[in-house]
Amino acid sequence: MKAAVIVFPGSNREHDVARALTASMGSPPRLVWHGEAELGAADLIVLPGGFAYGDYLRAGAIAARSPVMREVAARAARGVPVLGICNGFQVLTEAGLLPGALLPNATLKFSCKFVHLRVETGQSLFTAGYAAGQVIRVPIAHHDGNYFADADTLNRIEDKGHVAFRYCGEDGALTPSSNPNGSARSIAGVFNATKTVLGLMPHPENAIDPLAGGTDGKPFFDGLIKALS
Amino acid sequence: MTASVKASPAASIAPETATAHGLTADEYTRILSILGRPPSITELGIFSVMWSEHCSYKSSKKWLKTLPTKAPWVICGPGENAGVIDIGDGLAAIFKIESHNHPSFIEPFQGAATGVGGILRDVFTMGARPIANLNALRFGSPQNPRTRHLVAGVVAGIGFYGNCVGVPTVGGECNFHPAYDGNCLVNAMTVGLAPVNRIFYSSAAGIGNPVVYVGAKTGRDGIHGATMASAEFDEASEAKRPTVQVGDPFTEKLLIEACLELMATDAIVAIQDMGAAGLTSSSVEMAGKGGLGLELELDRVPLRETGMTPYEIMLSESQERMLMVLRPEREAQARAIFDKYELDFAVVGRLIEGGRLVVKQDSTVAADMPIQPMVLQSPEYDRPWTASPTRPPVDSAQLPLIETADALETLMGCPDLASKRWIWEQYDHLVRGETVQTPGGDAAVVRIPGTKKALALVTDCTPRYCLADPATGGAQAVVETWRNLTAVGARPLAITDNLNFGNPERPEIMGQLVGCIAGMRQACLALDYPVVSGNVSLYNETQGKAILPTPVIGGVGLIDDLAAAMSLAFKAEGESIILLGETRGWLGASLYLREVCGREDGAPPPIDLAAERRNGDAVRAMIVERLISACHDVSDGGTLVAIAEMALAGGFGADIAVPEGVEPHAWLFGEDQARYLVSCREPAPILKRARDAGVAAAVIGRIGGDSLTVSSSRPISLKALRARHEGWFPSFMTAS
Numbered sequence: 001m002k003a004a005v006i007v008f009p010g011s012n013r014e015h016d017v018a019r020a021l022t023a024s025m026g027s028p029p030r031l032v033w034h035g036e037a038e039l040g041a042a043d044l045i046v047l048p049g050g051f052a053y054g055d056y057l058r059a060g061a062i063a064a065r066s067p068v069m070r071e072v073a074a075r076a077a078r079g080v081p082v083l084g085i086c087n088g089f090q091v092l093t094e095a096g097l098l099p100g101a102l103l104p105n106a107t108l109k110f111s112c113k114f115v116h117l118r119v120e121t122g123q124s125l126f127t128a129g130y131a132a133g134q135v136i137r138v139p140i141a142h143h144d145g146n147y148f149a150d151a152d153t154l155n156r157i158e159d160k161g162h163v164a165f166r167y168c169g170e171d172g173a174l175t176p177s178s179n180p181n182g183s184a185r186s187i188a189g190v191f192n193a194t195k196t197v198l199g200l201m202p203h204p205e206n207a208i209d210p211l212a213g214g215t216d217g218k219p220f221f222d223g224l225i226k227a228l229s
Numbered sequence: 230m231t232a233s234v235k236a237s238p239a240a241s242i243a244p245e246t247a248t249a250h251g252l253t254a255d256e257y258t259r260i261l262s263i264l265g266r267p268p269s270i271t272e273l274g275i276f277s278v279m280w281s282e283h284c285s286y287k288s289s290k291k292w293l294k295t296l297p298t299k300a301p302w303v304i305c306g307p308g309e310n311a312g313v314i315d316i317g318d319g320l321a322a323i324f325k326i327e328s329h330n331h332p333s334f335i336e337p338f339q340g341a342a343t344g345v346g347g348i349l350r351d352v353f354t355m356g357a358r359p360i361a362n363l364n365a366l367r368f369g370s371p372q373n374p375r376t377r378h379l380v381a382g383v384v385a386g387i388g389f390y391g392n393c394v395g396v397p398t399v400g401g402e403c404n405f406h407p408a409y410d411g412n413c414l415v416n417a418m419t420v421g422l423a424p425v426n427r428i429f430y431s432s433a434a435g436i437g438n439p440v441v442y443v444g445a446k447t448g449r450d451g452i453h454g455a456t457m458a459s460a461e462f463d464e465a466s467e468a469k470r471p472t473v474q475v476g477d478p479f480t481e482k483l484l485i486e487a488c489l490e491l492m493a494t495d496a497i498v499a500i501q502d503m504g505a506a507g508l509t510s511s512s513v514e515m516a517g518k519g520g521l522g523l524e525l526e527l528d529r530v531p532l533r534e535t536g537m538t539p540y541e542i543m544l545s546e547s548q549e550r551m552l553m554v555l556r557p558e559r560e561a562q563a564r565a566i567f568d569k570y571e572l573d574f575a576v577v578g579r580l581i582e583g584g585r586l587v588v589k590q591d592s593t594v595a596a597d598m599p600i601q602p603m604v605l606q607s608p609e610y611d612r613p614w615t616a617s618p619t620r621p622p623v624d625s626a627q628l629p630l631i632e633t634a635d636a637l638e639t640l641m642g643c644p645d646l647a648s649k650r651w652i653w654e655q656y657d658h659l660v661r662g663e664t665v666q667t668p669g670g671d672a673a674v675v676r677i678p679g680t681k682k683a684l685a686l687v688t689d690c691t692p693r694y695c696l697a698d699p700a701t702g703g704a705q706a707v708v709e710t711w712r713n714l715t716a717v718g719a720r721p722l723a724i725t726d727n728l729n730f731g732n733p734e735r736p737e738i739m740g741q742l743v744g745c746i747a748g749m750r751q752a753c754l755a756l757d758y759p760v761v762s763g764n765v766s767l768y769n770e771t772q773g774k775a776i777l778p779t780p781v782i783g784g785v786g787l788i789d790d791l792a793a794a795m796s797l798a799f800k801a802e803g804e805s806i807i808l809l810g811e812t813r814g815w816l817g818a819s820l821y822l823r824e825v826c827g828r829e830d831g832a833p834p835p836i837d838l839a840a841e842r843r844n845g846d847a848v849r850a851m852i853v854e855r856l857i858s859a860c861h862d863v864s865d866g867g868t869l870v871a872i873a874e875m876a877l878a879g880g881f882g883a884d885i886a887v888p889e890g891v892e893p894h895a896w897l898f899g900e901d902q903a904r905y906l907v908s909c910r911e912p913a914p915i916l917k918r919a920r921d922a923g924v925a926a927a928v929i930g931r932i933g934g935d936s937l938t939v940s941s942s943r944p945i946s947l948k949a950l951r952a953r954h955e956g957w958f959p960s961f962m963t964a965s
Contacts, residue, residue: 009570010479012395016662035569049660051393054479110388112657141392141657206659211791212676213659 106182129223312761337382357421411771451546699744731775814895
């Protein structure tokens with residue numbers, strides 16, 4: 001299988017996710033500079049974390065309008081799985097490939113720490129490595145991760161099972177204190193209507209190693225690669 | 230060419246203009262003799278920044294020369310952009326610490342942000358991929374209304390820059406003291422990795438080779454900070470511009486990637502970042518080190534603003550810029566890389582014979598000056614100094630008896646010892662995925678990619694010791710970093726230093742500088758722990774009130790096998806707690822004395838360098854041989870504070886027994902040096918090992934429960950202690 005990681009100017013976790021994919025795939029993904037003419041064959045497209053174009057305008061806003069995103073959107077429309085992590089999630093919402101928006105954290109501060117996530121469904125390419133209700137520990141590192149959508153949208157994505165992950169306590173309970181950024185209904189990650197596009201703020205790619213960050217993110221990539229193979 | 234400079238109207242410089250540039254009458258005379266004529270305004274500006282304290286180290290050079298800088302593993306010591314050490318397997322660690330104190334006090338967010346940007350450039354200029362940032366911060370009293378504003382701005386600024394460029398901020402320190410009310414300290418450190426055979430230096434070579442400017446455009450920011458306001462320039466409006474530069478981490482990120490991509494080729498002859506004094510110091514340093522001349526055509530410099538004079542272009546401190554000398558045949562290849570990243574790339578000059586710096590604009594020569602005399606005849610002062618008065622020790626028996634539990638709770642919630650989580654959670658400390666030990670431990674541990682090895686990194690200084698006894702304080706700052714690196718299982722290899730002091734023209738301040746360097750020297754020699762890079766920041770003084778002498782030390786050590794890396798957290802119930810090193814109960818200049826007794830007097834704990842080495846080497850061997858389960862150096866707040874930190878980190882309480890025949894508060898809170906706390910299941914082998922090595926050792930307690938119990942004092946619940954420890958910073962920052 002072939003994976004492509006899109007590198008925008010200002011991306012900074014492309015190597016982190018590439019390493020996670022390599023560990024699960026056995027071969028490295030292709031890093032595609034945003035200006036390259038050809039995306040090439042890809043069974044999976046990843047938009048990594050970072051600060052594309054510095055995020056000076058609004059997180060993900062410029063990257064979402066870059067030429068390479070037209071091709072990503074076209075592939076997504078054809079059903080090619082697209083994963084956006086952190087800045088990638090922001091880009092996907094700005095590009096209209098996922099519902100909602102990411103506002104500045106309720107604390108108005110950048111926040112880097114480990115959080116607990118409740119896996120809302122195991123029935124997707126991206127969460128196949130987990131069971132529904134499972135609690136995992138992975139880090140966040142963002143300034144604008146406060147998921148927002150209007151009530152109708154939130155009701156719809158909940159009804160259709162399009163919430164992938166929620167912030168929770170160690171025991172899986174959803175409480176205000178376990179919601180690190182003020183996200184609506186503690187939402188940490190959402191799917192598109194076909195569950196072939198996922199955006200999430202936390203970084204499973206920084207939790208694939210017992211020495212650095214633990215291994216709760218490893219099943220994310222193992223499950224995804226297995227489901228795609 | 231000289232004639233055209235002479236003929237320019239700017240050549241008639243009034244002596245007051247020299248004074249306004251911070252040059253003394255003697256220094257101005259020296260300029261006249263070097264040039265053989267009065268300088269043009271551009272030349273005067275160039276001399277003034279090259280001979281500024283910041284660039285020339287004129288007050289400190291005499292003493293800096295005494296510091297040990299060599300060891301078999303040192304590849305490059307002070308004098309380059311950063312220090313370089315060999316860490317094996319064909320890799321080098323490249324690192325430096327640098328201050329951005331004054332700008333951060335004026336504009337904390339941008340001041341701190343550009344401090345991070347500047348130190349990053351010093352490191353990747355040498356070919357290193359930056360892998361970690363640290364920062365050492367000092368602020369005024371928490372009661373000072375300005376302090377919270379400075380803390381919020383500095384921390385946000387550091388995070389803004391470091392987070393965006395994708396370099397994890399893994400460690401640092403933060404203290405508060407009223408002596409910093411008028412001058413906060415922001416010292417930023419970057420550590421990078423490079424192959425030993427691909428390190429880039431700044432010495433220019435090759436007559437005729439192109440001098441290339443890359444990165445961001447040049448604007449009027451940061452021109453000549455304090456000496457800018459001068460009527461002769463007729464720039465009254467310009468003088469009101471903020472002298473603090475504005476950082477653009479996005480451009481820096483692109484610059485890092487573009488430079489490293491270019492460095493993978495053999496196109497670069499020499500490279501230097503444009504930091505303090507911008508285009509001036511980068512061109513003078515490159516040409517000066519190569520013994521060549523350099524001609525600059527300022528019409529080719531990418532500018533952000535119109536109508537900039539040669540003076541402004543040469544002195545601008547706009548950020549995110551680099552100057553390189555390229556092999557001429559590689560120019561197109563290099564240009565293509567910078568085009569890819571949409572960064573400016575301009576050939577702005579070439580290397581010339583004759584050793585002169587020639588600066589032209591519109592075919593007019595704005596400066597034509599000999600480089601070597603400017604560098605070699607830069608002023609060096611042997612400023613008068615007086616030794617700090619010796620303080621008597623504090624007699625612990627005369628201190629009031631305070632309930633142990635109360636004292637511990639006070640200490641764990643005091644500004645200097647309270648958890649700094651509020652700060653480091655605003656820094657991305659995990660990006661790159663190699664952070665093995667996050668902030669909050671003795672030292673950060675960052676894996677070397679693709680290996681089982683890691684670098685241990687730390688910054689430290691105890692300014693109250695430096696004030697009380699500069700030589701002891703200088704030595705202590707060095708040994709504390711050495712102990713912190715040891716406590717995570719690393720072999721300490723080298724340091725970078727950031728010497729922050731007041732006005733060196735005052736003999737008592739100069740005495741602090743001289744004393745601290747003398748102490749540092751002794752410690753570096755005794756521990757085979759050389760200085761490979763550093764920075765001096767003087768004149769940290771407001772209305773005659775100086776900061777505490779603050780020689781911040783950044784230490785770098787190597788862990789050969791990460792599997793044996795150690796942390797301070799208690800690991801299991803029932804294990805024994807052993808105190809290694811001798812305890813006399815030294816309370817002079819301690820935090821207990823200041824925070825609990827309200828006194829700041831007394832001599833600081835003495836440093837026994839032989840004991841430091843002996844005890845540290847013994848502890849490191851125990852870690853490497855996996856005889857112990859936790860390790861923590863004993864420093865601020867003494868033994869009981871160290872135990873409390875281990876307990877909170879692990880979530881286990883402990884029972885501690887104060888030995889017979891000691892003053893309990895002195896034993897519990899004394900800050901005697903060369904000590905470590907370790908935990909283990911089986912104490913006998915540890916005690917034997919210690920005895921054989923000549924290291925004092927005793928079992929002082931046992932891990933267990935959910936509180937700390939110390940002899941007869943009331944038990945201290947971990948929950949309450951954690952609330953104190955974690956609560957101070959957030960409540961300080963949110964108080965209205």
